[in-house]
Amino acid sequence: MDELILVKLGGSVITNKNVPFSEDLTTIKRLAKEIHGVRQEKKFRLVVGHGGGSYPHIPASEFKTNDGIIDSKSYEGIAKVQDAASRLNRIIVRELLNVGENAMSIQLSSCSISENGQMKEMFLEPIKKLLDFNMVPVPYGDVGLDRRKGCYIISTERVFDYLARNLSKMDEKYRISKIIMCARVRGVFTDNPDVNSYAELIKEITPKNIKEVESSLKGSFGIDVTGGMLHKVKMLLELAKLGVESEVINAKEPDLLKRALLGERGLGTIIKKD
């Protein structure tokens, strides 16, 4: 069975983080082309998830959607976050369709449910069918409905986490080979590289050095309502322990995603089990 690769296009890669509701169309188009180029060269199955960046993060911050239903305005927040996330998703899907990939939205607010911010159930049969068809499912950061707190923010990492744990439960053919995280910086740094020019790139994160990494990471860069960089790294490390390695790469640099998809390692920060 062909490899199954999960790619995340970070919200800060595909949107201009300082301008509400502004997508970086040049980067989106280039990444779509890189993906399609590799798909012509090499056989593999692919999921392209994406973050929300300056789209859903605006209403998500305003209405504190990740805190749950906190007041009577929270319902408006749920609706506005879904709309914003879905508008960005349409742009990503359109650009993938334009280069010739049969991309399909996966709307998590419709097909999953959580309990206290933990994804409890996701309806997986459509995504499996799409992979069987060699189509490209595109799940994305979205609002989620929650049995206890009412609502929360679903990050792409949470979706990948759920997929890594559940997609291959009944069938080994859906085992994920690797995860490529497209960021707007070269990988995970010892500090925020935007404000600290002495921040160093961490080449590898494993259970051995996670404590060190933890103490130096103080949060993600840019607007983020889903828990920051440390939260993401820890989630990815848990997946590495389950056998799914990830690499964080700089997707603002041309051809890095292409090279990572073709199999090159060590382009950014590798998160692995040992």
Next chain:
Amino acid sequence: MDELILVKLGGSVITNKNVPFSEDLTTIKRLAKEIHGVRQEKKFRLVVGHGGGSYPHIPASEFKTNDGIIDSKSYEGIAKVQDAASRLNRIIVRELLNVGENAMSIQLSSCSISENGQMKEMFLEPIKKLLDFNMVPVPYGDVGLDRRKGCYIISTERVFDYLARNLSKMDEKYRISKIIMCARVRGVFTDNPDVNSYAELIKEITPKNIKEVESSLKGSFGIDVTGGMLHKVKMLLELAKLGVESEVINAKEPDLLKRALLGERGLGTIIKKD
């Protein structure tokens, strides 16, 4: 518990049927206002479904999506139908948000699966949560993934049929009170009123006169890839037998949807069990 009303905005009401990918924004805005107006006056729970009209029906016809996977182009068809359906859905949701309704897309291609064109499973928990929150779920005509034929077209009627049969299975509070079908003509006619000026409006459809109705209905009006008017009427009659009455009304005429939502009957064609 407040009534639960399902409204369908027909594809031919919200799009200009003869122009590909053109929505009738004036009508959409007016209908959104009528809905919001009634929601201010009267307490009830609401689902607003909508058809695809000249959006998804274009790629659905081109790729014969309702016939299933028939050749190597079918996958492109699946992706393009989803995209087109979802683009129209964003417009409907945006206009509902604009008038102040907390509308939420329900993407059937993500949250349901069928077998030979029959919807087998739909993930219902999100829609139930939205109704508990008095938000407005917006399911819509979409491509569906199918265990046997690969793909098919999900009409709004199929979604309503599934909801009427399954939503209240575990809990009576999700029992549907009635269905309002918004068409661009006054109801169901004995013939196509566009081409036959002698066509008469059928005021009531029941198990008693369905044979007569059947022999006079030759198909729906306008582009339709989901089985035509007769198919819809028969589906609604089955729901009427289960206790869910529907009425087909002319939504191009101002205030008819409003009056129907407020409880007036006999505005178009009623489909009922006796």
